[in-house]
Amino acid sequence: xxxxxxxxxxxxxxxxxxxxxxxxxxxxxxxxxxxxxxxxxxxxxxxxxxxxxxxxxxxxxxxxxxxxxx
Numbered sequence: 443x444x445x446x447x448x449x450x451x452x453x454x455x456x457x458x459x460x461x462x463x464x465x466x467x468x469x470x471x472x473x474x475x476x477x478x479x480x481x482x483x484x485x486x487x488x489x490x491x492x493x494x495x496x497x498x499x500x501x502x503x504x505x506x507x508x509x510x511x512x
Contacts, residue, residue: 465478
């Protein structure tokens with residue numbers, strides 16, 4: 443069962459607001475913000491690294507003749 447797009451967007455928004463409130467209530471000084479920033483950047487970098495594109499963005503050409511170097 444799949445949620446509609448508007449429900450997914452609403453849940454992400456509620457989660458982001460809740461996490462934002464929790465973070466701002468816990469963070470005391472600049473070092474806490476620095477650690478949080480490193481965690482967020484690392485999470486985004488890992489998510490980008492493991493993202494597997496199922497379909498290529500442009501069509502690739504393959505040559506299968508004897509003069510091809512590949």
